[in-house]
Amino acid sequence: MASGLRVGQQVPDFTLPGGVLAGDAFERGDYTLAEARGRSVVLAFYPGDDTPVCTKQLCSYSSGFETFEGLDAEVWGISPQGVDSHEAFARTHGLRMPLLADEGRGVAKAYGVSAPGIGVRRAIFLVGPDGVLRWKHVALFGATFQSLDTLAEQLSGIKVT
Template identity: 80%
Template sequence: MASGPQIGQPAPDFTLPGGTLDDDTFERRDHTLSAARGRAVVLAFYPGDNTAVCTKQLCSYSSGFETFEGLDAEVWGISPQDVDSHESFARGFGLRMPLLADVGRQTARAYGVAAPGIGVRRSVFLIGPDGVLRWKHVALLGATFQSIDTLAEQLSGIRTP
């Protein structure tokens, strides 16, 4: 597994297709990291839609949506499934963050989290408003995930001045 970007380095830019559940509409569009400059972005790589730990993680982040908004941060979920799978997942659990489809795992490789067998390692990257990587956690096994409290603590130190 490649190490990916290091703290203090510019985060690798990417554009991925995805969608966001807004009331009953699943809004499909491309998401480009560099277009989010000016706000912090939490990139949450996860192995798969509708799996036990991934569902618990993304439901947790979705229910804490206001915490992230209060810290002027966006949360993007990224996995190898396609946008149709993401739409079903978002609708099934009322997930409010963009879910992005890294079907070819190019973005996972750029971040050093592509993994044989599972597709991607469960990991979180906090990108500052300036596009620089400020914090990351890459799980070895992926049976647990970083809590909203941990992410909020890390984000509170990188908000836009």
């Protein structure tokens, strides 16, 4: 069962449409988790673009972009909104990580974070360079988020086995 995804397990692969702000351009494309092998990936599931907590969370991660780069990690934001919404969100707040559109919530369901009413629970999955889940946090209510410092601490402990 997806909700039972445990640390130490291989994570489900996926491909989602998305985009990333690069200077003045918003570069759209497909993002496939398996293609990110060799680097750690922070999957940051969030309920919605331009909501107060989500904005604060993703701005925090974007301002810590160099910290993630220094730990050889990428951050992918994932929510049910479409790529057009993600582009507007990224442009408004200068977000520097890819934002992926899980409009049917298939990836959220595979990771056990789809939730009736809110759509997607706020959750973090740290995927090692080998595609194995190394750490996760799934919020019950979603009013807070995992800090950049917490993620950096968890990422610094990831070793390829």
